[in-house]
Amino acid sequence: MLIRKGECHGCGECCETVNITVVRDVTLRQHGNREELERYLKYRGIRVVGEDRENNYLFYAMDVPCSQLNADKTCKVHGTPEKPLLCLKYPTAPDDIKACGYYFEKEGSFLKK
Numbered sequence: 399m400l401i402r403k404g405e406c407h408g409c410g411e412c413c414e415t416v417n418i419t420v421v422r423d424v425t426l427r428q429h430g431n432r433e434e435l436e437r438y439l440k441y442r443g444i445r446v447v448g449e450d451r452e453n454n455y456l457f458y459a460m461d462v463p464c465s466q467l468n469a470d471k472t473c474k475v476h477g478t479p480e481k482p483l484l485c486l487k488y489p490t491a492p493d494d495i496k497a498c499g500y501y502f503e504k505e506g507s508f509l510k511k
Contacts, residue, residue, distance in 0.1 A: 400491060400502040407499035410471025412488055418458040422449060425456055 429435035436446050439458065448457040466474040475481045489495075492502050 400504050402489070402500055403503055404498075404500040407497060408472055408476075409495070409497035409499075410467055410473070411495045411497060412493075413464040413467045413471070413473065413485075414461065416460045416462045417447075418444075418460070420456050420458065422451065422454045422456045 425435060426432060429438060444458050444460050446456055447459045468474055489500055
């Protein structure tokens, strides 16, 4: 199990994209195959950014900035009860945001983003 360490540096990169998790086998059955799914989603500005075959997930991303993101990439609701729980929990696993102040440790070692 990975344990999140570090702190938010306020880079705002995680606030510029909406991430969606879907059931892999159902989605692929609906679209016929991964190529057809990706073509369909591409026309709508959605990317397949990963999959977890073991847990039967596909991961999508859409470039939709949060309405609470200021021009300087700070959060208008940071530190208030209005900040969504998902935002407080993010990230729950390593991702590709280089500026993020969070990293994950496993079994005494660490995985830096």
